[in-house]
Amino acid sequence: MFRNQYDTDVTTWSPTGRLFQVEYAMEAVKQGSAAIGLRSRTHVVLACVNKAQSELSSHQRKIFKVDDHIGVAIAGLTADGRVLSRYMRSESINHSFTYESPLPVGRLVVHLADKAQVCTQRSWKRPYGVGLLVGGLDESGAHLYYNCPSGNYFEYQAFAIGSRSQAAKTYLERRFESFADSSKEDLIKDAILAVRETLQGETLKSSLCTVAVLGVGEPFSFLDQETIQKVIDTFEKVPEEEEAEGGEGEAEEAAAPPAAEQGDQDVAPMEM
Amino acid sequence: MTFTIPIDNGDAVKNAEADSQRTLYPYVTGTSIVAIKYKDGVLMASDMGGSYGSTLRYKNIERVKAIGKHSLLGASGEISDFQEILRYLDELILNDNMWDDGNSLGPKEVHNYLTRVMYNRRNKFNPLWNTLVLGGIKNGESYLGMVSMIGVSFEDNHIATGFGNHLARPILRDEWHADLSFEDGVKLLEKCMRVLLYRDRSAINKLQIAKITEEGVTVSQPYSLKTFWEFQAFHNPTAGAEGSW
Numbered sequence: 113m114f115r116n117q118y119d120t121d122v123t124t125w126s127p128t129g130r131l132f133q134v135e136y137a138m139e140a141v142k143q144g145s146a147a148i149g150l151r152s153r154t155h156v157v158l159a160c161v162n163k164a165q166s167e168l169s170s171h172q173r174k175i176f177k178v179d180d181h182i183g184v185a186i187a188g189l190t191a192d193g194r195v196l197s198r199y200m201r202s203e204s205i206n207h208s209f210t211y212e213s214p215l216p217v218g219r220l221v222v223h224l225a226d227k228a229q230v231c232t233q234r235s236w237k238r239p240y241g242v243g244l245l246v247g248g249l250d251e252s253g254a255h256l257y258y259n260c261p262s263g264n265y266f267e268y269q270a271f272a273i274g275s276r277s278q279a280a281k282t283y284l285e286r287r288f289e290s291f292a293d294s295s296k297e298d299l300i301k302d303a304i305l306a307v308r309e310t311l312q313g314e315t316l317k318s319s320l321c322t323v324a325v326l327g328v329g330e331p332f333s334f335l336d337q338e339t340i341q342k343v344i345d346t347f348e349k350v351p352e353e354e355e356a357e358g359g360e361g362e363a364e365e366a367a368a369p370p371a372a373e374q375g376d377q378d379v380a381p382m383e384m
Numbered sequence: 385m386t387f388t389i390p391i392d393n394g395d396a397v398k399n400a401e402a403d404s405q406r407t408l409y410p411y412v413t414g415t416s417i418v419a420i421k422y423k424d425g426v427l428m429a430s431d432m433g434g435s436y437g438s439t440l441r442y443k444n445i446e447r448v449k450a451i452g453k454h455s456l457l458g459a460s461g462e463i464s465d466f467q468e469i470l471r472y473l474d475e476l477i478l479n480d481n482m483w484d485d486g487n488s489l490g491p492k493e494v495h496n497y498l499t500r501v502m503y504n505r506r507n508k509f510n511p512l513w514n515t516l517v518l519g520g521i522k523n524g525e526s527y528l529g530m531v532s533m534i535g536v537s538f539e540d541n542h543i544a545t546g547f548g549n550h551l552a553r554p555i556l557r558d559e560w561h562a563d564l565s566f567e568d569g570v571k572l573l574e575k576c577m578r579v580l581l582y583r584d585r586s587a588i589n590k591l592q593i594a595k596i597t598e599e600g601v602t603v604s605q606p607y608s609l610k611t612f613w614e615f616q617a618f619h620n621p622t623a624g625a626e627g628s629w
Contacts, residue, residue: 210500
């Protein structure tokens with residue numbers, strides 16, 4: 113995509129009917145580190161790659177609990193993602209308070225998409241630079257949605273966003289037909305395998321990924337590092353040299369792994 | 385029974401205007417509602433009277449209405465406030481249906497919504513002067529609860545409002561049990577309504593019983609109960625205590 117004279121304002125159409133600022137916002141999503149989501153009839157698994165900017169720093173949190181029955185994984189401008197997560201939590205808890213009942217995830221994503229659309233139609237705003245994989249429950253079971261900076265949303269059986277997500281998508285395309293009836297354990301395994309695809313050669317370690325699960329009768333929770341490592345051990349032939357010292361992969365920041373990283377050299381500086 | 389906040393700025397006209405915007409006391413009122421859970425759902429009974437103080441002025445008021453696919457709402461108290469609540473719920477259900485996404489508000493959700501509405505109004509010293517009974521069934525689970533005009537809300541297997549609290553609940557406590565058949569449920573409700581008919585001066589002998597099951601709502605045609613006035617105790621009611629009524 114090259115610079116052109118129609119891309120300065122989000123409220124300027126191009127002659128071919130495109131809003132370039134919105135498309136540029138979607139580019140920001142592609143620069144972020146990968147996030148993956150898959151679902152069965154009863155469970156949703158969200159997984160993401162932990163990318164620390166340097167050896168000295170910790171990695172950013174990219175998966176958020178919105179409610180017991182809704183979780184979100186983000187890719188792109190993490191700051192925008194945090195703000196939208198806060199909005200989702202607010203909507204969810206307001207609904208719970210008024211109706212004593214969980215907000216159906218399908219309705220939450222519509223609110224989210226409408227909020228994103230507003231930013232594509234105001235000259236004094238800019239689109240959110242973050243893609244959200246929203247996993248949650250409603251009366252008909254488990255669902256996975258992708259919310260785009262454009263204000264569009266789509267439902268998926270499985271999806272991946274962020275840098276090198278195409279590799280994960282290829283893997284998921286091969287396997288998705290079996291997901292609907294998968295067990296929770298198989299779904300987790302597929303998620304971690306998809307994460308491995310995005311690492312492209314780098315050794316998969318539990319410290320490099322965060323995994324969260326939610327399901328019917330099972331509230332949102334993060335998997336701890338041990339559990340993730342056990343799953344990795346079932347398919348990684350080479351045993352891991354060192355365990356990450358970070359301990360639990362819970363909501364609190366884990367210590368950055370001092371592992372050798374190829375690193376994503378062209379990560380947008382705004383991702384930190 | 386006034387709900388005025390003392391505003392001492394000496395301006396009688398202004399105060400009167402402010403007061404006319406708030407509910408101070410009820411005018412046209414409905415009496416008790418009695419409701420029970422039974423085998424297939426919920427049964428709710430009410431008479432069709434609207435009293436204007438001590439006058440039994442209106443005799444064709446439906447005090448139990450269907451809400452969406454899954455709920456029944458019965459109200460005692462101010463009839464105009466009940467109609468206002470029906471308008472709120474109408475909008476709520478409409479918006480819920482417009483989503484058209486397979487999710488729908490069940491009786492628990494409607495009950496909690498009403499609790500919020502009633503409590504918030506109470507906090508503004510402008511209550512909706514009703515005691516509401518919300519019953520329904522969704523996904524095989526039956527639900528029955530009530531909300532008062534001050535926002536007190538709870539669920540139970542059997543509910544009664546107004547005079548029903550004093551006259552019907554003792555009967556229900558003794559004779560209600562789980563998995564009542566439809567016929568037994570109706571008999572139990574009629575027993576309660578008959579006692580209310582004898583002893584509640586605002587009750588009239590024209591009642592409806594509404595039923596809600598997974599299939600939907602049915603409200604019976606109005607009918608009346610057989611009464612018997614030849615009890616010994618009715619012949620000389622003050623025999624035990626001269627001068628009382």
